[in-house]
Amino acid sequence: MRLNRYIALCGICSRRAADLLITAGKVKVNGKTGKLGDTVTNSDSVEVNDGKWQKISTPTETIVYALNKPAGYISSAADPTSKKVVTTLVPPTPRVFPVGRLDADSEGLLLLTNDGDLAYSLTHPKTHVMKEYEVIGECARTIEKYQLEHKLDRVREGILLPEGRTQEAQIKILSFSPGRAVLHIGISEGKRRQIRRTLQKVGITVIRLIRHKIGGLSLDELHIMPGKYCILTKTQIEVLKNGV
Template sequence: MERLNKVLAHAGVGSRRRCDELIRRGRISVDGVVVRELGVQVDPTTQEVSVDQQPLKSEHLVYWLVNKPRGYLCTNHDPAGRPLAVDLVPHVHQRVYTVGRLDEDSEGLLLLTNDGDLANKLTHPRYGVEKTYLVQVAGRPSPDDIDQLLKGVYLSDGHVRARSVRRLKTQGESAWLQIILNEGKNREIRRMLARLKHKVMRLKRMAMGSIVLGKLASGKSRPLRAEEVARLRESADRAARRELHPT
């Protein structure tokens, strides 16, 4: 028996959070009976799970690495018709979703997949999968500023801190930092630095877990190799085990 949202995520319906929302809205049924309760256990080998009255079909799981340019949105639909990250993989026939988000003004490494279970493990704060960013900020952060980023600052949605901060170089009246996070709240780096009076001029994600952007050009994409997917799963599972059995 497995949780219903996990079964849906494995089938490529979306992330577990997205699947929970579909359950709440009454769009999921099991053996013809609408289910609205979260946490329901099902046996996908003997029970029929349907989305909008359409039986669930196992979908071939795909994993794509994209170098997102600035100006693209991490959503599958925008009423204003702005460019979407999924537009960068028009050759992918499966319905894929972004693993986490980069805001419209940010760029760099973005994973697209229909593997909702893996996406959940890579993005949920409690699993702590590392994300590495290259950040250009206005001004020159002092050692005290960097120490404060490591100790943490209070934002409207709680206390956040960087896993690691390195000053890389100065450029005119700006500085470049490498920042590693274990979680990814909305616009977290921008808001942390704003609290310290440093505006982010450029933000680029360089790595997520074991996957690095490398030399992939802006706007281009490539499928992850089988060994890359295996390493990504391993790092996500290792983080999940730490959550279940903290030292």
């Protein structure tokens, strides 16, 4: 199989990210620097440097953890500046990495897997996998509900951020009182702190953000307490794949 796919199947990263590692000279095959387009088999010795050199091998099976991420944890496989990374909340082996991100202040459903291809398909904007959130926000107490709806229309249609315009968002006001609103938001992309930044653009400060759903997988149906995880069944993994 191609070298980038092999690296992805080992749970190191997606195929696209593997291409970047290969281009940067951070992959060796049988002691020699790997090249884009190289093919390998399980009998080859493959090493990757994603911080330090390590020999990798393909996992025996795909594993996906569904984690109810608590606030305060970083969505990363490792972070030298913090001990509170999400990978410390799941078993250390096999090695897994987060599928997409939830910023440290956010909570809710986060997937971790050793399958780079699955992670790529769930996070790439072109696949339009919907992620759904409950958001508690504060706004000016003088704003009426109909005025808030008009402000949210800007977010629904797409907000211009420095890295580009956001895609359309699904937004419903679940409850409203002067200075406070609870929103249901659905988006199919994941720019950095996207919901917080786009709502801030229209005068809403996010107080709490909880992701409830990824594709056809719902936190409510999984019944996971904050800080806990479950291992997805093959059927549940297929539900995710079918939503791509």
